Amino acid sequence: MRSLFRGALVGLFLSAAALSACQRQAPAGEEGPSTPTNAEREAEIAAETLAALGAPASAEQRAAYEGEFQASGGLDALGNAEGAWELTLLNDYAQFARPGLGEDGGIPGERDYREHGMRVVAGPVTITISQQACTASGVELPYTAHVLFEGVAYQGCARRGVVEGERPTWASLLPELMPAINTCTERASSRPARVTFASALDEGEVLVRVREANGSRRECIVTGGAVSVYEPLSDDDRRNGEGEPEFQPGGSRPAARNCRTVEAATDRSGAQLGWLIRNSC
Structure with a gap:
C-alpha cells in the first residue's frame, strides 16, 4: 500500500512538472492557451x-x-534537475535553501494532517511530508519531502528533528557532487585545486567553481560525465555562499592558516573525500 501511494504521489509531481514545462504549440492562425502562472501551477499541484x-x-x-x-534533495535517484536544496521546518519558521541561489521561507501556517502525510504553507513555500522510506547516498531516511516553490516541485528525503547549529551550504551535498568535482579538479593545470562552489544545473549538468593553486579561478560545467565548459572567472563574479566552505579533494591535509579551520570531509559511510576549509574569523 505504501509503495502504491508513494508511486501515485511521485507521479503527480512528475506529471505536473511536465505540464508546466511543455506547452503544446497552437496551429498557425490560432491563439494558443495562455501559459499558467507560477501561482496557478502551484495551486494545481497542491x-x-x-x-x-x-x-x-x-x-x-x-x-x-x-x-x-x-529535508534535502540531491543528485541521486530522488533528486531532480532543479538541483540541490535543503529544508528546515521548525514550529515557528520554515527555511528553504538552494546554495548559490539564496534562501526563502516564512512563518508556517496551520499544519494539515492527513492519513498519508502532512502539508503546511510557509510564505512562498508549500511543504508536504509523507512517512515513506527514502534513500539518499545509500542512507535510508523514514520520510519523503516535497516542496513547491515558484511553480517548481522539488523532491527529497527527510528526517524528524533538527541538528542544532546546522546550516546548509553548497557542501551539504558533497558526496553527490564528487563525480563532477573530481572531473573538474583533474582539469586544473595548477594543483592542488580547491572547489569554492558546486551545484546541479538543469538536464543533469553540474557546475563546479575551481580555484587553482596559482590563485586563478575557473568555472567548470560537467555534462554527461565530461567537462563541457572550463573558463576563467573575474574577481567580482561570485555566487551566493561561494567559498564558505572551500573543499580540497584528496588525502593531503591543507596547511593551517590564520582564521581558517580545516576538517575532514566524509561521505555518508564515513569514508574520507578530502578537506573542508572554513573561515573562522
Whole structure:
C-alpha cells in the first residue's frame, strides 16, 4: 500500500512538472492557451497532492508529523534537475535553501494532517511530508519531502528533528557532487585545486567553481560525465555562499592558516573525500 501511494504521489509531481514545462504549440492562425502562472501551477499541484494524502489523520497518524523536520534533495535517484536544496521546518519558521541561489521561507501556517502525510504553507513555500522510506547516498531516511516553490516541485528525503547549529551550504551535498568535482579538479593545470562552489544545473549538468593553486579561478560545467565548459572567472563574479566552505579533494591535509579551520570531509559511510576549509574569523 505504501509503495502504491508513494508511486501515485511521485507521479503527480512528475506529471505536473511536465505540464508546466511543455506547452503544446497552437496551429498557425490560432491563439494558443495562455501559459499558467507560477501561482496557478502551484495551486494545481497542491490540490492534486492534497487529494493523494487522503482523509484527515487520526491522532496516531498525526503524531508522526508533529515537531521539527529537516529535508534535502540531491543528485541521486530522488533528486531532480532543479538541483540541490535543503529544508528546515521548525514550529515557528520554515527555511528553504538552494546554495548559490539564496534562501526563502516564512512563518508556517496551520499544519494539515492527513492519513498519508502532512502539508503546511510557509510564505512562498508549500511543504508536504509523507512517512515513506527514502534513500539518499545509500542512507535510508523514514520520510519523503516535497516542496513547491515558484511553480517548481522539488523532491527529497527527510528526517524528524533538527541538528542544532546546522546550516546548509553548497557542501551539504558533497558526496553527490564528487563525480563532477573530481572531473573538474583533474582539469586544473595548477594543483592542488580547491572547489569554492558546486551545484546541479538543469538536464543533469553540474557546475563546479575551481580555484587553482596559482590563485586563478575557473568555472567548470560537467555534462554527461565530461567537462563541457572550463573558463576563467573575474574577481567580482561570485555566487551566493561561494567559498564558505572551500573543499580540497584528496588525502593531503591543507596547511593551517590564520582564521581558517580545516576538517575532514566524509561521505555518508564515513569514508574520507578530502578537506573542508572554513573561515573562522
